[in-house]
Amino acid sequence: MKSNKALFTLLLFFIVLFTSSCGLLQDLEVQLQQNNGQEAGLLEVHFIDVGQGDAIWIKAPQDQNILIDAGGNRYGDKVVEYLSNHGVANLSAVIGTHPHEDHIGGLDRVIDHFAVEKVYMPKVLHNTKTFEDVLDAVDRKGLKISTAQAGVSLNLQGVDASFLAPVSEKYKELNNYSAVLRLQYGSQVFLFMGDAEELSESEMLGAYPQTKLKASVLKVGHHGSKTSTGDEWLKAVDPKYAVILCGKDNSYGHPHKEIMEKLEEKGIEIYRTDEDGTVVFRSDGKTISVK
């Protein structure tokens, strides 16, 4: 009886040893895949302070760069300088979430300045000089605009990046055309909402399982306006961190009190560019740090 127990303990010991070493091997394999050709294997997401507007630089773990929006017209040079100071020369993808000036205003400067592989924008026209300027810059580079819409994936190494929205083809409100990007690195997910409002949120809630919407970091839609971040949406995304890009004392009153209260109630860690300046997230695919 006693030796049976000893035998059982020994067996258990080997089972535990075997399974844990399998796990170790798996971890090692993942690590090797992630580090293939690159040492650090870190994802960086920079929410650049461009006053009342959006500009987000993503440095993928294999040194590929993505830019989502470039702030208003007067921030184009600041975005170019920020990227240059961080050693960026190539952009694998430039995304103009939607044609409002506070998002695409600086894009012409960016496209003129860097080697750009692809430009993504939703399929909607806008009759402004700012919009024309972006089209002209794309033309000058001999590029074509790729349509940003639900189901389109960016071809990146080591991370999974795809658009969840726009789901439909026609909207009344320009904000709802916003290209919403889902970026996954290991177990960490970022959702970049542009100015998508509740209509787009409800379409995504209907189009995807909750597992696809759950994220660690939510770039809050429309600068924290109460037209976005509905209860159902926030429940589904269930983020640990929320980032709000907005200008100090902006005339829209962004972020709206209702949204701040909603986020605080859920214990979500909030960062906002009007108070914190540029906010940088780093992730190894397992954990996230903020600076």
Ligand SMILES: [Zn+2]
């Ligand atoms: Zn905006």
Ligand SMILES: [Zn+2]
């Ligand atoms: Zn907008």
